[in-house]
Amino acid sequence: MERVDTLLIGGTVVTMDAAWRIFSDGAVAIRDGMIVAVGPSAEIAAHYTATETIDCRDCAIIPGLINGHAHVPMSLLRGLVADQQLDVWLFGYMFPVESQFVDAEFSYTGTLLSCAEMIRGGTTTFVDMYYFEEEVARAADEVGMRAICGQTVMRLPTPDADSFDAGIERARRFMAEWRGHPRIIATVAPHAPYTCTDEIYRQAAALCAEFGAPLITHLSETAREVEESIRDREVTPIRYAKRVGAFDVPCIAAHCVHATEDDLRLLREARAGAVPCPTSNLKLASGVAPFRRMIETGVRVGLGTDGPASNDDQDMFTEIQLAALLPKGLSGDPTAVPAREAFALATCWGARAVHLDHLVGSLEVGKRADIAVVELRRLHSAPRYTYAPDAIYSHLVYSSRAADVRDVLVDGKLLLRNRHLLTIDEDAIIGRAQAIAARINEFLATRERNLLAKILALGGVQQAEIFEIQVKARLQPADVERVLALLNHPAITITKTSERTQYDTYFIFANGERIRIREDHRTDPGARPQPKYTITLMAEARRFDQSKSMMISRARYTAPADHTVRFYREYFQPDRIEELEKRRRRWRILYKDHDFAINLDTLVGHSDPGPFLEIKSRTWSRRDAERRAELIGELLELAGIADEALVLQEYVEMAV
Numbered sequence: 001m002e003r004v005d006t007l008l009i010g011g012t013v014v015t016m017d018a019a020w021r022i023f024s025d026g027a028v029a030i031r032d033g034m035i036v037a038v039g040p041s042a043e044i045a046a047h048y049t050a051t052e053t054i055d056c057r058d059c060a061i062i063p064g065l066i067n068g069h070a071h072v073p074m075s076l077l078r079g080l081v082a083d084q085q086l087d088v089w090l091f092g093y094m095f096p097v098e099s100q101f102v103d104a105e106f107s108y109t110g111t112l113l114s115c116a117e118m119i120r121g122g123t124t125t126f127v128d129m130y131y132f133e134e135e136v137a138r139a140a141d142e143v144g145m146r147a148i149c150g151q152t153v154m155r156l157p158t159p160d161a162d163s164f165d166a167g168i169e170r171a172r173r174f175m176a177e178w179r180g181h182p183r184i185i186a187t188v189a190p191h192a193p194y195t196c197t198d199e200i201y202r203q204a205a206a207l208c209a210e211f212g213a214p215l216i217t218h219l220s221e222t223a224r225e226v227e228e229s230i231r232d233r234e235v236t237p238i239r240y241a242k243r244v245g246a247f248d249v250p251c252i253a254a255h256c257v258h259a260t261e262d263d264l265r266l267l268r269e270a271r272a273g274a275v276p277c278p279t280s281n282l283k284l285a286s287g288v289a290p291f292r293r294m295i296e297t298g299v300r301v302g303l304g305t306d307g308p309a310s311n312d313d314q315d316m317f318t319e320i321q322l323a324a325l326l327p328k329g330l331s332g333d334p335t336a337v338p339a340r341e342a343f344a345l346a347t348c349w350g351a352r353a354v355h356l357d358h359l360v361g362s363l364e365v366g367k368r369a370d371i372a373v374v375e376l377r378r379l380h381s382a383p384r385y386t387y388a389p390d391a392i393y394s395h396l397v398y399s400s401r402a403a404d405v406r407d408v409l410v411d412g413k414l415l416l417r418n419r420h421l422l423t424i425d426e427d428a429i430i431g432r433a434q435a436i437a438a439r440i441n442e443f444l445a446t447r448e449r450n451l452l453a454k455i456l457a458l459g460g461v462q463q464a465e466i467f468e469i470q471v472k473a474r475l476q477p478a479d480v481e482r483v484l485a486l487l488n489h490p491a492i493t494i495t496k497t498s499e500r501t502q503y504d505t506y507f508i509f510a511n512g513e514r515i516r517i518r519e520d521h522r523t524d525p526g527a528r529p530q531p532k533y534t535i536t537l538m539a540e541a542r543r544f545d546q547s548k549s550m551m552i553s554r555a556r557y558t559a560p561a562d563h564t565v566r567f568y569r570e571y572f573q574p575d576r577i578e579e580l581e582k583r584r585r586r587w588r589i590l591y592k593d594h595d596f597a598i599n600l601d602t603l604v605g606h607s608d609p610g611p612f613l614e615i616k617s618r619t620w621s622r623r624d625a626e627r628r629a630e631l632i633g634e635l636l637e638l639a640g641i642a643d644e645a646l647v648l649q650e651y652v653e654m655a656v
């Protein structure tokens with residue numbers, strides 16, 4: 001008799017080996033963390049005696065599940081915001097909250113919470129990308145899981161690096177520190193083509209080549225990402241990834257939901273892993289990955305949960321089930337992804353997708369003993385049919401749940417035994433998670449009530465002058481001639497002229513605040529061809545009428561508008577929206593040492609199209625504003641504009 005450490009005996013062994021062998025009364029023998037024998041229980045019992053024998057009657061013995069894409073610290077952001085598209089979710093909520101709250105403690109605590117959940121659900125390996133990834137690695141190591149940990153880099157400042165060079169340096173130190181660890185692979189993870197540069201990808205790939213580590217990234221998650229990539233770079237994100245060297249090393253590409261046929265060929269040729277995350281892809285309305293085509297094309301496909309802020313759990317059983325069900329529903333073909341293949345996505349194929357198939361993913365002699373024992377005798381999975389050997393896949397895929405997992409081993413070490421977590425204090429970690437969440441909750445509760453805080457969270461915002469002085473007049477044709485003549489007055493110096501078409505979208509809020517998103521096209525010859533997009537928050541105005549002109553005091557904050565109107569609408573959720581299109585001829589002038597804008601405006605498609613004259617100026621000083629109001633009065637007189645022509649409302653108010 002040979003001595004081993006552990007014997008799992010009497011269960012249905014689902015090997016997920018190349019021959020898809022199943023032992024319906026089977027056993028697995030483990031020594032020094034490695035599988036030394038797999039086969040029928042009787043044979044194994046006849047050859048091996050173990051220090052610990054685990055009775056697996058009424059259970060399946062399966063390879064530990066492989067979560068091919070996760071952001072495990074994000075368990076602390078679970079449930080923070082729901083029912084948003086990826087861009088609003090990411091730029092409106094995740095990035096702002098992460099920039100305030102993510103630190104080493106966050107990453108460590110979030111990882112412990114996630115590991116507890118993953119172990120309970122039979123996951124033994126996960127592929128992560130986040131910030132303070134050394135804390136993810138530390139926590140994963142302490143609890144005994146296997147992980148590929150990617151230190152995220154991007155061109156924007158991140159919670160752990162204020163530039164991408166600092167991020168790459170951090171990744172290098174991290175990779176050096178963990179090099180050679182038996183269960184943890186430290187690597188670098190350029191976030192996505194839309195947050196990275198060619199240089200970031202090239203440097204990350206060089207680092208992976210130097211350390212022999214895989215490169216993790218997000219690719220082709222949404223249709224919008226693909227459209228914008230083609231618009232800006234003339235190639236899909238996947239072709240772009242190849243161009244910038246991401247496929248020169250083993251790559252793990254999360255999502256690939258919108259991979260084209262050409263992309264699939266590229267992925268296959270590069271032996272890159274494609275890791276869709278069905279729940280997250282559904283919840284963020286990103287779509288459904290082309291699982292069937294991926295498999296048919298020979299792409300190395302895996303499955304992931306993505307972060308718990310977009311899933312919201314880390315249950316690989318759900319992902320497996322969705323990978324089996326969604327393609328059926330979409331294609332009308334019940335064999336599109338059969339149960340066995342869906343199960344392979346989280347085991348043997350998943351291991352190949354994350355470049356760990358030499359170690360894990362199947363129950364075979366020589367592989368590491370990463371194993372889950374799943375109870376089959378539960379209310380929702382009883383009874384069992386065994387006449388068809390493949391029925392076990394159907395059980396595991398369509399009726400098993402994470403909560404059916406009874407025992408879990410990684411490298412032969414028990415992490416879960418009879419549903420007890422052996423390496424994590426579950427209650428303590430839930431308490432610590434709740435304490436961090438309470439601080440975030442308070443921050444968001446304040447921010448959601450405050451438009452300024454919301455706009456500031458998007459970044460790039462500058463405060464503009466507080467006082468605005470303006471006069472508006474409806475012009476007759478003769479008035480227009482007089483205004484043009486005024487511009488030749490010897491007291492006036494024209495400093496700039498322009499012609500433009502402006503498309504303004506106003507978000508109007510019940511408290512009197514307004515947000516204007518302006519698309520400004522210069523139409524004068526030789527002007528910049530690209531439109532300029534700005535977003536301006538205008539607080540409620542306090543008006544002081546100064547003879548003819550109106551003086552307004554209000555806080556105004558302005559920033560380049562990097563997102564679409566749809567993004568801002570979903571993010572700010574205004575009470576009302578107004579749209580305004582105007583053609584504007586503008587002169588910037590100096591009059592008595594003060595600068596003014598003179599606008600001749602026509603409103604397009606408006607019941608009162610104008611033309612209108614606007615004379616405007618802005619300043620930080622109330623006293624200066626009063627002086628400018630007087631000067632505007634003088635300019636009106638010089639132009640001979642009668643009082644009856646004056647209009648007190650702003651255009652957006654006229655539109656109502």
Ligand SMILES: CSC[C@H]1O[C@@H](n2cnc3c(O)ncnc32)[C@H](O)[C@@H]1O
Nearest residue numbers: 071094098129130152191218306307
């Ligand atoms: C690369 S982890 C760091 C960064 O990524 C954000 N993130 C989480 N899930 C997704 C996803 O599905 N697509 C794009 N970005 C994602 C996360 O909030 C972190 O800021």
Ligand SMILES: [Zn+2]
Nearest residue numbers: 218254306307
């Ligand atoms: Zn992700």
